[in-house]
Amino acid sequence: MEFFLILGLLASAFGLVSAKRLSVLIGNFSLQSLLLAILTFVEAVNLGQLGLCIIALLVLALKVVIIPKILSNITKEIKVNDNLEFYLNPQLSLLMALLLTYLCWTFASVIFVESDAVAKMCGAVSFSMIALGMFLMIFRVKALAQIIGLLAMENGVFLLAALVLNGMPFLVEMAIFFDVFVGVVILGVFVYRINRLFVGIDVSKLNRLRG
Amino acid sequence: MLNTYFSLVFDPLAVFFVITILTISIPSFIYSLGYLKGHYSTRKIVLGQFLFGLFVLAMLAVVTAGNIFFFLIVWELMSLSSYFLVIFDTENKKSIEAGTIYMVMAQIGTAFLIAAFLLMYQQSGSFDFYVIKQALVSLPIQQKNILFLLLLVGFGAKAGIVPLHIWLPYAHPQAPSHVSALMSGVMIKTAIYGLIRFVILILGVNALWWGELVIVLACISCLVGILNALTEHDLKTLLAYSSVENIGIILLGVGAAMIFIKLGYPVLAVLAMGAGLYHLFNHAIFKGLLFLGAGSIYNATGSRNIEKLGGLINKIPWTSSYFLLGSMAISALPPLNGFVSEWLTLLVLFLGALTLGGGLKLFFCFSAAILALTGGLTAACFVKAFGITFLGQARSVKVEQAKECGLAMNMGMAILAFLVVILGLGVVFFIKIFGFVAGFVMGVDASLIRFSLNSFVISLPLANNIFLATPQLLLLLLLCAVFAFVLLNLFFGRAKVLLGKTWDCGYYKLTSRNEYTATGFSKPFRLAFSFFLxxxxxxxxxxxxxxxxxxxxxxxxxxxxxxxxxxxxxxxxxxxLAGSMRGIQTGSINIYLGYIFLTILLLLVFRGIF
Known part of the structure; x- marks a missing residue:
């Protein structure tokens, strides 16, 4: 069960990298968060921890429903073209993603030498999710992709914390959720401003700061 | 815990510097009461006095700090507070520029000091002076050499040793005059304190070439400082360059002491160090006096350019007399204090040439020759500074309307002028005090060394036939003057004063513009030293x-x-170099993210390999 969920997470990360449209990107992120919530819930039941249960519910509410809703609202409101623009096309991106996953796997197997196979795999996948989120931020032009990339990285960190390290203190998790939520709101406002100022949300236009 | 970081020392060396700082600070403060009032708003005056107090406090802490950690903190506090005083005229662009140059040089110096202190800490595991001294004994000589060079550059940047002197002529003129007096008179001396404390007392003189290097740098500083001062027309810049020269003279004494102690001549070492400290104290006093005088001139005329002054001796007689006294002292005219210490330094160099053999004999001869040349050039420089500023006719309207400054400013200068005379005449008394401090520095019990005193004459047992008696010299000078006066009266009768115009070949339109200028005065020196200037x-x-x-x-x-x-x-x-780094700054968010990602990847690979 857990094994398939983890694989699903990796698959959704690949999905993020190979997405061609904004709506697909947001949907993929929602799917990834859903898988993460289920995984956390299963883990919580296994460990019998109420705190982790609540966190899983929070993931479900925040990352599966609210944040994707906010992001898709933004895209509708500023009437941006649904096409993602690329610095690297989806096919090549997927290839790179495979390479990165391999790298993360070797890295994880160096770190989690003494752990069992699932934990090792879990570490590798969470590293991959972080790396692919970063990859998304680098090679996509539209500012919304940067937001999604950041959130995907956060998902990876969450997976690492929740499963490999058996969860962080409840208070810390809550704080992180609050941070993410506020971050999304602020970034959303920024996207509005960028759209108004530069007519479009291409971050490639934001190079006037150069000294 | 607090004790280990904030210990103080009050040994003779520290106390000597505390006295030096206070001797200049107090008159400067009195002077500032009058000086600041005319130039700044009340708010600014309060700020200025606060910074002034902070600056003095920091300097006092520097010379009494008992461990390197505390020393470094107050050292930086001293740099910072003086930096804010340099840029006190914030609306003046020149002040900002001067402050920047000063800050950069100060930071370069501090960087070297930090390197040296880290080396010390690594060796000893402690910040305390005493523990470090114990631990450094076992350090290999190569590391000691490195430590010495680091300290020399670090303190040299603050002291203004050539070629690290460039900030002085920028920073000193821009600060308010009472601060310049303090910066030039005392602050650069704290670097000498640092050299004495860290190189001689803690590190110990381990190689002959240390002392030789110090003397060579001192000689260069002397000549470069005074030659630049000679061609300078801004009164305060001129004084700043002259500070470079005087630091050189002080270092001649200190360097000679290092050589003597290394070669095992403790008595000579004490005398050399005593001469250095004496000149340090004297320079603090007369340079303080001259800077205060320059401030009074600026206060009265609104100008520091001596080409625009002239004829001030009748307008501001008190300031003129103080300035004259300071100029005479700095030109080493007997019987004032500058003469005493420069003469002692010269004496030390001659004694070195007489006592030592081989190449060092020549080395000391050359040093003495350079000191003598410096003395002559200094006299020329201050003849120019005083003559063009105070004599002749006024070169601008403002100068004609100049008024004497207030009581507070005069008081400040009067105290220093009094000290100039006292330190010159009371040499017999003061040499004992300086000898005692020098004896402490060189690790020799100075009370065992007899400077044989008969009535008002000092002579050293090891150097016969050397006498120094400033009161007698004064008497002699007075007698000569009276004798000449009497003779003149005898032969030519009473002097008759005739007032008339200067003969001008029948042109009858001579104005102050036809006066001899400072540029004209220094022309022979520009020609003679054109290879350098x-x-x-x-x-x-x-x-x-x-x-x-x-x-x-x-x-x-x-x-x-x-x-x-x-x-x-x-x-x-x-x-x-910085421009070539701009290539990687594209301004694109994606590229910056890429840099971060690449770094993380490289770190991962790095972690995977090792």
Whole structure:
């Protein structure tokens, strides 16, 4: 069960990298968060921890429903073209993603030498999710992709914390959720401003700061 | 815990510097009460006095700090508070520029000091002076050499040793005058304190070439400082350059002491160090006096350019007399204090040449020759400074309306002027005190060394026939003057004073513009030392016809070799290097994210390999 969920997470990360449209990107992120919530819930039941249960519910509410809703609202409101623009096309991106996953796997197997196979795999996948989120931020032009990339990285960190390290203190998790939520709101406002100022949300236009 | 970081020392050396600082600070403070009032708003005065107090406190803490950690903190506090005093005239662009140059040089110096202190800490595992001293004994000689060079550059930047002197002529003139007096008189001396404390007391003199290097640098500082001062027309810049020269004279004493102690001549070492400390104290006093005098001139006329002054001796007689006294002292005229200490330094160099053999004999001879040349050039420099500023006729309207400054300013100068005379006449008494401090520094019990005193004459047992008796000299000078006066009266009768115009070949239109200028006065020196000063001129004639020149424009400058050839190149190459780094700054968010990602990847690979 857990094994398939983890694989699903990796698959959704690949999905993020190979997405061609904004709506697909947001949907993929929602799917990834859903898988993460289920995984956390299963883990919580296994460990019998109420705190982790609540966190899983929070993931479900925040990352599966609210944040994707906010992001898709933004895209509708500023009437941006649904096409993602690329610095690297989806096919090549997927290839790179495979390479990165391999790298993360070797890295994880160096770190989690003494752990069992699932934990090792879990570490590798969470590293991959972080790396692919970063990859998304680098090679996509539209500012919304940067937001999604950041959130995907956060998902990876969450997976690492929740499963490999058996969860962080409840208070810390809550704080992180609050941070993410506020971050999304602020970034959303920024996207509005960028759209108004530069007519479009291409971050490639934001190079006037150069000294 | 707090104790280990904030211990103080009050040994003779520290106390000597505390006294030096207070001796200059108190008159400067009295002076500032009058000086600041005329130039700044009340708010600014409060700020200025606060910074002034902080500055003095920091200097006191520097010379009494008992461990390197505390020393470094107060050292930086001293740099910072003086930096804010340098940029006190914030609306003046020159002040900001001067402050920047000062801060950069101060930071370079501190960087070297931190390196040296880290080496010390690594060796000893403690910040305390005493523990470090114990631990450094077992350090290999190569590391000691490195430590010495680091300390020399670090403190040299603050002291203004050539070629690290470039900040002095910028920073000192821009600060308010009472602060310049303190910076030039005392602050640069804290660097000498650092050299004595860390190199001689803690590190110990381990190689002969340390002392030789210090003396060579001192000689260069002497000549470079005074030659630049000679061609300078801004009164305070001139004084700043002269500080470079005087630091050189002080270091001649200190360097000679290092050589003597290494070769095992403790008595000579004490005398050399005593001469150095004596000159340090004297320079603090007369340079303070001269800077305060320059401030009074600025206060009265609104100008520091001596080409625009002239004839001030009748307008501001008190300031003139103080300035004259200071100029005489700095030119080493007997019986004032500058003469005493410069004479002692010269004596030390001669004794070195007489006692030591081989190459060192020649080395000391050359040093003595350079000191003598410096003395002569100093006299010329201050004849120019005093003569053009105070004598002749006023060169501008403002000078004609100049008024004597207030009581507080006069008081401040009077105290220092009094000390100039006292330190000159009371040499017999003071040499014992300086000898005691020097004895402590060199690790010799100075009370065992007899400076044999008979009535008002000092003579050293090991150097016969050397006498120094300033009161007698004064008497002799007075007698000579009286004798000459009597003789003149005898032969030519009573002097008759005739007032009339200067004969001007029947032109009858001589004005103050026809007066001899400072540029003209220093021309022979510009020519004689043109290989170093590299003078150049700008000429521009506007002709009405072939025969008649309507306008004539003439400018002459000297090249600032160190600034133009060394520092500008350094600065240029730094900027070029920084410019070549701009290639990676594309301004694109994606690329920046890429940099971060690449770094993480590289770190991962790195982690995977190792």
């Amino acid at each position: 590299l003078p150049y001129r700008k000429l521009n004639k506007v002709k009405e016809s072939f025969y008649h020149v309507k306008n004539f424009y003439y400018e002459t400058h000297t090249t600032k070799i160190f600034m133009d050839y060394i520092y500008r190149n350094l600065l240029g190459s730094t900027f070029r």
